[in-house]
Amino acid sequence: MSETDNTAHSANNPSHRYTSALAQTIELRWQQKWASDGTFNAPNPAGPLADPAAIAERGDKLFVLDMFPYPSGVGLHVGHPLGFIGTDVYARFQRMAGRNVIYTMGFDAFGLPAEQYAVQTGTHPAVTTNANIENMRRQLRRLGLSHDMRRSVSTTDPEYYRWTQWIFSQVFNAWYDEDAERARPIDELVAEFEAGDRVALDERSWSELSLAERNEVIDDHRLAYVSEAPVNWCPGLGTVVANEEVTADGRSDRGNFPVFKRNMRQWMMRITAYADRLIDDLELLDWTEAIKAMQRNWIGRSHGAKVDFESSAGTITVFTTRPDTLFGTSFMVLSPEHPYVDELAGLDKADEIAAYRKQAAAKKDFERQDDTREKTGVFTGAYATNPVNGEQIPVWIADYVLMGYGTGAIMAVPCGDSRDFEFARKFDLAIPAIQTPPPAWFEERSLDVTLDTRQWPEAFVGDAPYVNSSNGELSLDGLVNKAEGIAVMNAWLERTNAGEATINYKLRDWLFSRQRYWGEPFPIVYDADGNPHTLPDSMLPVELPETESFSPRTFDDDDEFSSPESPLDRLQDWVNVELDLGDGVQIYRRDTNVMPQWAGSCWYEMRYLDPTNTETFCDPAVEEYWMGPQTHIRPDHPGGVDLYVGGVEHAVLHLLYARFWHKVLFDLGHVSSKEPYARLFNQGYIMAAAFKDEREIYVEATEVEGSEDAGFTHDGQPVAREWGKMGKSLKNAVSPDEMYEEYGADTLRLYEMAMGPLDASRPWETRDVVGMYRFLQRLWRNMVDEETGACTVVDTAPDDATDKLLHRTIDVVRTEMDALRFNTAIAKLIELNNAVTKLDATPRAVAEAMIRMLAPLVPHITEELWRKLGHDDTVAYIEFPTADPALLVDDTIEVPVQVNGKVRGRITISADADRATTEAAALADEKVIAALAGNAPKKVIVVPGRMVNIVV
RNA sequence: GCCGACGUAGCCCAAUUGGCAGAGGCACAGGCUUUAGGUGCCUGUCAGUGCGGGUUCGAGUCCCGCCGUCGGCACCA
DSSP states (O other): OOTTOOSTTSTTSOTTSOOHHHHHHHHHHHHHHHHHHTTTOOOBSSSTTBOHHHHHHSOSEEEEEEOOOOOOTTOOOTTTTHHHHHHHHHHHHHHHTTOEEEOOOOBOOOSHHHHHHHHHHOOOHHHHHHHHHHHHHHHHHHTTOOOOGGGOOBTTSHHHHHHHHHHHHHHHTEEEETTTTEEEEHHHHHHHHHHTSSOOSSSSOGGGSOHHHHHHHHHHHBSEEEEEEEEEEETTTTEEEOGGGBOTTSBBTTTTOBOEEEEEEEEEEOGGGGHHHHHHGGGGOBOOHHHHHHHHHHHTOEEEEEEEEEETTEEEEEEESOGGGGGGOOEEEEOTTOTTHHHHOOGGGHHHHHHHHHHHHHSOHHHHTOTTSOOOOEEEEEEEEOTTTOOEEEEEEOTTSOTTSTTSEEEEOTTTOHHHHHHHHHHTOOOOOOBOOOHHHHHHTTOOOOSOGGGOSSOOOSOOOBOSOBOSSOBOTTOOOHHHHHHHHHHHHHHTTSEEEEEEOSOOOEEOOBOOSSSOBOSEEEOTTOOEEEOOGGGOOOOOOOOSOOOOOOOOTTOTTOOOOOGGGGOHHHHEEEEESSSSEEEEEEOOOBOOTTSGGGSHHHHHHSTTOSSSSSOHHHHHHHHSOOTTTOTTOOOOBSEEEEOGGGTTTHHHHHHHHHHHHHHTTSOSOSOSBSBEEEOOOEEEEEEEOTTSOEEOGGGOEEETTTEEEETTEEEEEEEEEOSTTTTOOOOHHHHHHHTOHHHHHHHHHHSSOTTSOEEOOGGGTHHHHHHHHHHHHTTBOTTTOOBOOBOSOOOHHHHHHHHHHHHHHHHHHHTTOHHHHHHHHHHHHHHHHTSSSOBHHHHHHHHHHHTTTSHHHHHHHHHHTTOOSOGGGSOOOOOOGGGTSOSEEEEEEEETTEEEEEEEEETTOOHHHHHHHHHHOHHHHHHHTTOOOSEEEEETTTEEEEEO
16 A cells, blocks of 8 residues: 555545445445346347347347457456447446347457467466466456356357367358359359359369369369468468468568468468458448458459460460550560569570579568669560550569569550659660640649650659550540540450450458467368368367477578478377268378467357357357348348447458458358448557667656656656557556556546547546546535435435436437447536535435436446445346436527627527527627627628627 | 548547537646645636638638648559
8 A cells, every 4th residue: 555545544534435445345246246146148039048038128139249359368457448348338328228238258369379378388278378268357357347258258168169160161161153252062063063054174074074183173162272372481480371460571460570472281261252242341331431441452452454465485464454555565574483484584584584583582572562672673585465566575574573463464554654664764665655644744844745755754644645555456546534445445355355354352362271289270181182071060179189299390580491390290199080971980180280360250259149059159040139130220231240349450350351251151041141240449549658768678667757847767767758559568557456456447447438539549647547536436425425324315306407407418428328429428427416516415316317327337336326325226227317308408598699700799598589589689789789889780690599690 | 652540728638510619537726624645625727729721601620732640551563
């Protein structure tokens, strides 16, 4: 206890003051009671948690969901629960507004930290994970979150990952039907091949293909498949990682190790098949534009054309978004990794090219992407034919063309593309003009209008009349916009078989396997011929085998040519297994990869709905009740969670993967919702001051002394302040335990909700917390005698002014709570309480309404007050107050009168005064007359009930 | 460079979506309570819509152009 302690331990406080000690007593008692009563259990329409009577009693369903946390060992700081408190307030409010609310919390518990800890300590990750989960549950319970604890799950529970494996099998045994634009079971594909409705490979019929050929065709269609492809190999982690997990500078987002592109055999998920739907269905979602933009950007759909250029090495296909500029193509550029490079390389150029390729390969991706770099490249010595005019154009290689995008080859149009322009200038290549830029373009560059591109300082990009763009069959000359030019060119390309309109995506298939221990094993075994088989449902879950050595073999960070070795590979007793998969008992080899961290979070919200179901991952009737489309909101409502709250950092990882899996499950008929999360809300972060000493090392923020004006010091040494996300790494975390100790959970909740809008990041200021504490103390004092603990609420009716204020407050608070604007709701409630403080005694009607309005925000103190007022039921399901419309309007109102837009007087008039009456009253006001100074009004604007503006 | 969000008082933030710039909290000053510090209570002060233009009777709000902050993407053809 410090000397500045403000708790009940100070001897002079009245014994029934709302102090932190009393708050803690109240909070722990109610948390215990809610748990033992199952207060927040939500009824299901069917299955083990079914309670049809309760369903009938409650109103419409509401699914409120938090992004579930990773159960870290270090515990929570006050920045973590911001979103959780927000969802809890909302869930509690909606329960009181009559909704049947489902709200719980699970744990996303597979992943690297637990595994790394296990490697260090030798403790099995399941042990530490479960301990961390228990600790986190305790911390969340201390906040008073109204979770239905029966529904809490962990992704690491075998009964949970059994269904993660089952869903994987569903994905594996499905293919994407491009015509139907949806996934279908793989059996239906086989049936179509067998019936001859679909051509598998070549002119041979299905029955003529060998078994191996058939398997290959089928595997080529699966939504989960093994492929030998360039992947991100991270020697420092000993595993491959997904594109989404590689940072812009070519390192792993976990651990920050270098990542190398390598060809390896790995599991992939065909998320690219869903690229269009993942973009298009964003329209149906109530998400912020920022997140939608990030997803669109990540998927990177661009419309364009593929164009074929003939060369000595064969046809070089390029992707371009500007086929209309084909007449301006004066050279081609291939990525150094392009497969045709060797063939194209002239004998005299071979050494030069080999040297350039080697140099390019030595560079990391991120180095090649530094666009401030000067262009480099090498001429191959070969030429290709421009299909529109038969011109022979030189073929170069350069590292500004990336093998990973489009076809790895481009047609260079230097007059219309800044990169090609730069390249052409550097290597003195032709820059034919094909558009006449508008005069303004030349003016801005202090040039006369000219088509002599030697005078142009840069490429022209945009709409402008085409010139020099015709051949015998085709002319763009005279057209003025590119949409038209593209349409004409695409038609010609298709007519002459020189190319076709196409759509290109940045999105790549999802690399789904990891060579680690602490993840879901694949439900896959391989037969003697190496063909993969999914295990039947009866053999799930495939449990992680016990072992002492959890670590994958890791390598030197820069050991690019090392190879992954999964920990499961070492467990040969587990790997080799005798099974009867229908063809008699045979020996199979298990897959030794595990799934990535993101697998378990792709569907967890559905397990909350039906957590104990052993027959299926979620009963369809239960899924439809909680997640089915809400067509009363919008006719094309996609279904899904009604409110999903979490940080913006999952914009392209979890949120993209989860949408993809959900759509597969939708296509296969397992769920009624097209999308998992109908409404997404991104909470802000709590920031805190962090301090660095002169060595640029962070020092413990709590030990820093001084002020902004006087300067900050740590141990007498000057330190510099900066702002950052609260956390361990910046040494600026504030523990919730300190807040409970000093104020209690209700004050902490209220402070976090009051400090700003839920979606805004804001700095934590411990010294500000006391404001909310004082508010709760006043609230308590308005209803409880601090000396005796007796209830002081009186049964007399409130006076008119108080009654009106009460109902106006109710009106605003209801609206604000519903819109997640808790900060403004709190301000109104403080205002009301301040008014009540001035009364001689608090009328019961006011007290009870205040308790009900505050119950979602500060559930413990309100339960206690509700009881003191003589009720013996929980306030959690008491109806939220509704304003009496009659009390929202005043008989008379004060209206400002402006003269030329400046307020010069105020008039008090009847609230329903019409225009003429208002105007007359305004013109009669003394101050207004004075302000007019005898000038006759030119115009009088009256907004009835609002204001008057007189223009002179 | 492109995309997105945001700039209101010493600080965190409101402003019925075009209508009186200030609701709430912190800080600050004075007073009461207290042996004192702290707690608690009462009263009070000051000052501001990033900059420049436009639309309007009226702009924090809408439009145009800058400046700044944060986030995402980036040699994506």
